[in-house]
Amino acid sequence: MRICRTISEMQQACRELKRSTAQERGLGFVPTMGALHAGHLSLIAAARAECDAVVASIFVNPRQFGVGEDYEIYPREFEEDCRKLESAGVEILFAPTVDEMYRPGATTFVEVEGISDRLDGASRPGHFRGVATVVVKLFNIVGPDKAYFGQKDAAQVAVLRAMVRDLNFPVELIACATAREDDGLAMSSRNRYLSAEERQRALVLSHALETAKSLAKEKGSNAQTLREAMLQKLKAEPLLRVDYAAVVDADTLEPIEDLSNGALIALAAWFGKTRLIDNVLLGPVTHV
Numbered sequence: 001m002r003i004c005r006t007i008s009e010m011q012q013a014c015r016e017l018k019r020s021t022a023q024e025r026g027l028g029f030v031p032t033m034g035a036l037h038a039g040h041l042s043l044i045a046a047a048r049a050e051c052d053a054v055v056a057s058i059f060v061n062p063r064q065f066g067v068g069e070d071y072e073i074y075p076r077e078f079e080e081d082c083r084k085l086e087s088a089g090v091e092i093l094f095a096p097t098v099d100e101m102y103r104p105g106a107t108t109f110v111e112v113e114g115i116s117d118r119l120d121g122a123s124r125p126g127h128f129r130g131v132a133t134v135v136v137k138l139f140n141i142v143g144p145d146k147a148y149f150g151q152k153d154a155a156q157v158a159v160l161r162a163m164v165r166d167l168n169f170p171v172e173l174i175a176c177a178t179a180r181e182d183d184g185l186a187m188s189s190r191n192r193y194l195s196a197e198e199r200q201r202a203l204v205l206s207h208a209l210e211t212a213k214s215l216a217k218e219k220g221s222n223a224q225t226l227r228e229a230m231l232q233k234l235k236a237e238p239l240l241r242v243d244y245a246a247v248v249d250a251d252t253l254e255p256i257e258d259l260s261n262g263a264l265i266a267l268a269a270w271f272g273k274t275r276l277i278d279n280v281l282l283g284p285v286t287h288v
Contacts, residue, residue: 001086003093007101010094010141014055017091018143021052026145031138034058035075035189036084039179043148044088046176051146056085057094057138059101063109064130070273075189094142101137110136112163118253119155119266120277123243128159135160139169147171152178152186154264154279158253178278180206186278193274201239202271205278208233208245212265216285223247223257230267243268243275250281259285 004010018027028051030043047054058081065071078095085093109129115121116128139147149157157175164173179187184206185199194202211233212226230245249256250264259282266279 001082001090001093003082003095005095005097005100007096007141010092010096011143013092014142017053017055023052025050025052027051027143028054029138029142029144029147030054030056030090031135031147031149032056032058032081033060033074033189034081035077035192036081037179037187037189039150039152039187041084041088042179043150043176044085044090046174047146047148048089050174053091054089055092055094055142055144056090057096057142059094059096059134059138061101061130061134062098063102063133064127066124066126069124070190070193075192094138101134109133110163110167112159112166115159115162115253119244119246119248120268121155121159123268123275128156131156132159132163136163136167139171144171146174148174148176150178151175151281152188152278154250154266154281155253158251161251184210186276188276190274190276194271198239198271198274201237202276204234204237204240205267205269205276208267209265209278209280212247213280213282216259216263216265216282221259221285223255223259223263226259226265230265234267234269239271241270243270 004013028047030047032040060074062071110132111129112132121128161173164171185202208230212230215221215226215229226247227245234242245267247263247265256263262284263282265282268277
């Protein structure tokens with residue numbers, strides 16, 4: 001696996017990789033912030049199955065962290081991450097420094113208005129501006145045909161899909177199913193922040209989503225019914241502080257009431273200083 005540290009080196013490496021492969025199925029790209037787990041590797045596997053070649057990036061992007069968030073302590077395990085990516089079949093890894101990605105005096109940002117202020121964007125002002133900006137830069141540097149993201153970050157997926165559409169990027173954005181631990185907890189690099197007790201109590205997140213998903217099948221249920229059921233379950237957990245429990249349109253992230261066309265059921269909560277998110281996609285509901 002070739003490791004590129006500069007933008008110019010990565011651009012050249014990607015051009016060479018495209019010339020050396022058949023390019024019948026295109027170049028796949030998996031952007032990450034490192035601290036890789038099985039969820040990240042499932043994205044690599046999906047890209048390997050669908051593309052001629054796969055590249056990845058590791059960059060802890062300071063512009064998507066707010067004041068007081070965990071940028072300084074975010075887990076960084078570069079050597080171990082490299083071993084995992086190489087074993088997974090990644091051809092090129094882009095691992096720039098902050099100064100390489102954001103040259104002094106850079107003042108350009110990318111912002112997807114409206115949608116960026118919903119769900120996680122409401123809780124983390126400026127977060128999705130940082131995400132959109134770094135992803136635009138990465139797309140321009142790598143030039144992928146397909147880019148892979150986890151469905152766990154559903155709001156991020158919605159923001160980036162709008163960005164790709166609005167800016168006419170020739171990239172297919174693919175959301176892969178949330179990877180979960182055996183007990184149902186959504187995999188996250190931040191799970192390691194949890195104490196043993198918090199880790200066990202965090203299962204209430206997936207349980208609340210399953211409750212809502214089951215309730216949606218019952219005659220007469222609507223989005224408000226689902227929200228109330230999730231909140232009731234979440235608020236019964238004393239170690240948890242609810243951020244949001246929402247039933248929204250998966251594309252716009254706007255609240256909905258009618259479930260007949262499907263929905264994104266999403267929640268976020270704090271366990272101490274650790275904020276976790278999870279969601280499920282609900283298909284169209286028809287009650288006979």
